[in-house]
Amino acid sequence: MPLPPPGPDAHVLVTGASSGIGAAxxxxLAARGYPTVLVARREEAxxxxxRELRAVSGLTAEVRVxxxxxxAGRDTVREVVLTDERVVGVVNAAGYGITGRVLDLADDDGRAALDGLVRLNVQALHDLTVAAVGALVxxxxxxxxxxxxxxxSSITAFQPLPGVASYAASKAFVQSFSEAVHAELAGSGVSLTTLSPGLTRTGFADAADTDAFDRAPDLVVGDAADVAEAGVAAMAAGHRSVVPGLVNQLSAAGGRLAPRTLLLPAVNAAMDWFGGAGRLE
Ligand SMILES: NC(=O)c1ccc[n+]([C@@H]2O[C@H](COP(=O)([O-])OP(=O)(O)OC[C@H]3O[C@@H](n4cnc5c(N)ncnc54)[C@H](OP(=O)(O)O)[C@@H]3O)[C@@H](O)[C@H]2O)c1
Structure with a gap:
């Protein structure tokens, strides 16, 4: 069991803990008996x-804004991972995305937003993962x-996606990098698990300024608590990866196998369904 048994000095640091999947x-983790270190920008959340985790579990829950x-933010959190000897687990959940064709995002604001996406989804995750591998081993x-x-990660990791090109590519990086490091860590006493959810009800709809989730059938929109349970169970067992839900598993398999010559024009034509440019968590 790579996640050691819970206890008062078995802390798990969680990024993106102020909402959605990270909070779930x-x-x-708190319900399973792990004290947490909660990381995000929104201090109040x-x-x-x-406060909620302490009340429910009686365990410490520390806040790192x-x-x-x-x-500076990455340095602060990396330092916690490297020096706090109580940390036995790290969850990289912070992330966001942008919808819209790259051509429509090529102005100064669009480029800044895409740059921020790469810095958070790719660079920060990579940096904290490298630090966690060194410290935990x-x-x-x-x-x-x-x-x-x-x-x-996300099921968007399994194929290129016109309309969310940078986001899907960032998650392809997360998936590829994380699965490779999982293999490298064999026998080290440390595991790296990749969680690849499909559409999940979180802060997405507000942030992306889209009603796509409302229009999607309930069957394909997951619940953050279920996604979290699947991720933590796989983490505790040291599994390489988990895609929660049958529909998402089929989508991931289809994404891997679909001929790009058929997939890309079809997705490109369908992207208007997403309703233009916006943020996508
Ligand atoms: N919802 C979905 O359908 C879905 C599907 C597949 C994968 N995912 C992935 O799941 C993860 C969590 O997303 P979510 O759906 O739970 O969305 P969410 O509710 O909007 O949560 C995003 C989290 O990331 C944090 N974050 C954003 N920018 C940050 C920054 N610069 N520094 C530190 N923290 C930052 C946010 O906190 P602050 O704003 O307080 O900083 C928030 O806690 C993301 O990696 C997303 O790509 C989501």
């Missing part, structure tokens, strides 16, 4: 969640206590 993962899209060697990392 923090709740799932983190403080409220920390940090902008992971900025060097060192702790596993010196204390014989195992460690675990959970990286949140």
């Amino acid at each position: 993962i923090a709740r799932t 983190l403080v409220e969640l920390a 940090a902008d992971l899209g900025a060097d 060192r702790r596993a060697r010196t204390t014989a206590r195992t460690g675990a990392i959970l990286n949140v």
Whole structure:
């Protein structure tokens, strides 16, 4: 079991903990008996969640306000992972996306938003994963206590997607990088699990300024608590990857196998369904 047994000094650091899937993962970990370190930019939301987790579990829940899209924020959180010897798990859930064709996002505002996406979804996740691998393997060697990392990807990782090109590519990076490192860590006492959800009800609709989730059939829109449970269970077991839900598993398999010559024009034609440019979590 790469995530060691719960206990008062078995802390799990969770980024993106102020809402959605990250918050649900923090709740799932606390329910299993793990103290948490909650990371995001919105202090009020983190403080409220920390209060809730302490009340429900009786465990500590610490708040670290940090902008992971900025060097200073990444440095702060990396330092916690490297130096806080209580940390046995790291969850990289912070992320956002942009909808819209790249041509429509080629102005200054669009480029800044896409740049921010790459810095958060790719650079921050990569940086914190590298730090966590080093710190957790060192702790596993010196204390014989195992460690675990959970990286949140997406079913958009499994094929190129016109209309969300940068977001899907960022998640393809997360998926490829994380699965490779999972293999590298074999026998180290530390595991890296990739969680690839499909559409999930979170802060998405507001942030993306889209009603796409409302228009999607209930069958294809998941619940953050279910996604979190699947991710934490896979993390605790040290699995390589998990795609929660049968519909998403079929979509991921289809995305991997579909001939690009058929898939890309079809998705390109269908992208207007998403309703133009916006943020996509
Ligand atoms: N919802 C879906 O349909 C879906 C599907 C597949 C994968 N995902 C992935 O799931 C993860 C969580 O997304 P969500 O759906 O739960 O959306 P969400 O509710 O909007 O949560 C996004 C989280 O990321 C944090 N975040 C954003 N920018 C940040 C920054 N610069 N620095 C630090 N934290 C930042 C936000 O906190 P602050 O704003 O407080 O900083 C928030 O806690 C993302 O990686 C997303 O790509 C979501």
